[in-house]
Amino acid sequence: MTYEFIEYADREMLSIELAQRLAGDLRSALQHEDRAALVVPGGTSPGPIFDDLCAADLDWSRVDVLLGDERWVPEDSPRSNTTLVKTRLLVERAAKARFLPLYAPYDTPEEGLAELGRPIEDVLPLAVVLLGMGADMHTASIFPGADKLQEALAPDAPTLLAMRAPGAPEPRITLSAPVLDGAMAKHVLIFGDEKRAALENARGKPPMEAPINAVISDSKVHWAA
C-alpha cells in the first residue's frame, strides 16, 4: 500500500496547492483525450479547494464533473453534496464543465441507479479523482459495515451502488472501489489529527475493515492540521 503523504503548513496552503495540482492533472489529461472526468468528494472538507479550483485556467468545457458519492437527500438539504459542488465548484471558469448528477428525486437510490449510472459509463476511465475520508476510514460512501461493502470492493463491482451503513444517517449512492481506483490520478484530502491517526491506523488492514485501502495505492494524500 504505497502512497505519498504531503503535509502542508495550514489548510489555506493545502487548498491553493491541491487546486493547482488538480488543475495540472486535468490539463495533462486533456492533452491526450477529448474529455476528462473529474471526481470530487462531498462533506465538509473540499469546499475551500473548490473555491480555488473553480478559477483554474483550463478548458472546462471538456471536463465532466461528478461526485464520488451522494447522500440520498434533495438539493435543498444542507447535507446535499450536489449543492456543495454546484455552489462552490461549478462557478466562475468551471461553470463550463458538464455535471453528471448522482441524485434524482426518487424515494430510494435503487430507483435512480440505472438512470444515473448510464452517463457515467461513457466517461470511464476517470481521469482525476479527489477523495475524502471519514475518521471511520470510509471513503466516498464505502463504509465499514455497509450492506453492500463486499460488492463495492469486488474487482467486478458495478460502477454505481446504493449503500446503507450504520455510520451514514441516510441512504447513499456511491461509485465502486475499482472505478475510483482505476483513475489516472488519485488524491486523498484529509484535515486534522483524528483523520491522520485514522489513516495510520488503516495501514495493513483489509479494505473490508478500512475501505480507504481499496483506493489509496499510488495516490497522493494531502493533509493539514
Ligand SMILES: O=C1O[C@H](COP(=O)(O)O)[C@@H](O)[C@H](O)[C@H]1O
Ligand atoms: O459523508 C461523506 O463523508 C466523507 C468525509 O466527509 P468530511 O465531512 O469528513 O470531509 C466525504 O468524503 C463523502 O463524500 C461524504 O459523502
